[in-house]
Amino acid sequence: MSMYPFFGKYQMMPGETRIFSSGNFSLGVKREKEGWILLYPDCFREGENTNPNFSLGEYFQTGKSNSLILSPALPVKPLVFKGSQLHVSPTQKLTFFLTIPITIQVYFSKILPENLLKELPAKRLSDTWFGEAFDGEPAFSLGSEFFRKMDQLEIPSFHAVCPVTIFNNSSILLEVERLIIRVENMAIYRKEEKLISSQVAIEYKGKEVISSASFNYSKIHHGEKAEIVTRPRIEASTNLLKINFHFIKNLYRQEL
Numbered sequence: 001m002s003m004y005p006f007f008g009k010y011q012m013m014p015g016e017t018r019i020f021s022s023g024n025f026s027l028g029v030k031r032e033k034e035g036w037i038l039l040y041p042d043c044f045r046e047g048e049n050t051n052p053n054f055s056l057g058e059y060f061q062t063g064k065s066n067s068l069i070l071s072p073a074l075p076v077k078p079l080v081f082k083g084s085q086l087h088v089s090p091t092q093k094l095t096f097f098l099t100i101p102i103t104i105q106v107y108f109s110k111i112l113p114e115n116l117l118k119e120l121p122a123k124r125l126s127d128t129w130f131g132e133a134f135d136g137e138p139a140f141s142l143g144s145e146f147f148r149k150m151d152q153l154e155i156p157s158f159h160a161v162c163p164v165t166i167f168n169n170s171s172i173l174l175e176v177e178r179l180i181i182r183v184e185n186m187a188i189y190r191k192e193e194k195l196i197s198s199q200v201a202i203e204y205k206g207k208e209v210i211s212s213a214s215f216n217y218s219k220i221h222h223g224e225k226a227e228i229v230t231r232p233r234i235e236a237s238t239n240l241l242k243i244n245f246h247f248i249k250n251l252y253r254q255e256l
Contacts, residue, residue: 038060099156
């Protein structure tokens with residue numbers, strides 16, 4: 001059984017099987033007469049993916065189309081970046097870069113919502129909560145690693161680069177404690193061999209003021225003619241007004 005690269009459109013005849021493998025991730029696919037069997041990564045033993053047991057897979061009844069599409073996507077929930085090492089003075093602008101684990105979307109025939117068979121994270125992320133206990137939102141934890149220059153990046157397999165720019169339009173120093181990255185509003189572009197998400201541009205106006213965020217294409221980061229690979233799950237307005245920063249409140253106050 002041959003190995004195939006991941007993303008793209010493939011034709012498979014009934015009875016044909018393939019393994020899509022890269023790094024530590026493997027996906028087995030078998031074409032049936034009017035459906036597909038998908039064999040997920042946890043069904044493969046480490047180092048053994050040449051003769052998978054498709055009886056362990058899930059079956060999807062889809063009809064006569066022999067086309068299978070594997071497409072990258074950003075995670076299904078927002079990501080929380082812990083930026084305690086980052087500080088932005090008033091009127092200053094900071095640009096830095098994150099790496100975001102992607103998911104693999106499996107479609108049959110065409111990329112349409114109703115044709116999505118499965119969405120598989122290439123890396124499992126920890127669940128977290130963004131905001132206060134009673135008015136926050138569920139998210140994934142992204143951690144605290146960041147890079148100040150694109151050329152410092154060593155991009156792991158199945159990750160996209162995320163450019164982030166923060167403009168401090170307030171009169172006080174901004175300490176970036178917890179920043180939410182709303183990946184549902186972001187696209188993925190291809191630049192040479194890299195996957196790069198939309199640029200996240202945030203204007204900070206103070207702790208008591210809702211900040212604005214936009215998710216854009218940038219010639220600087222994406223290039224002149226970057227190919228759009230995946231569109232946003234949710235199309236956002238030009239400037240999305242939501243809570244983008246969360247500051248941990250000090251529970252202990254010294255008595256005067």
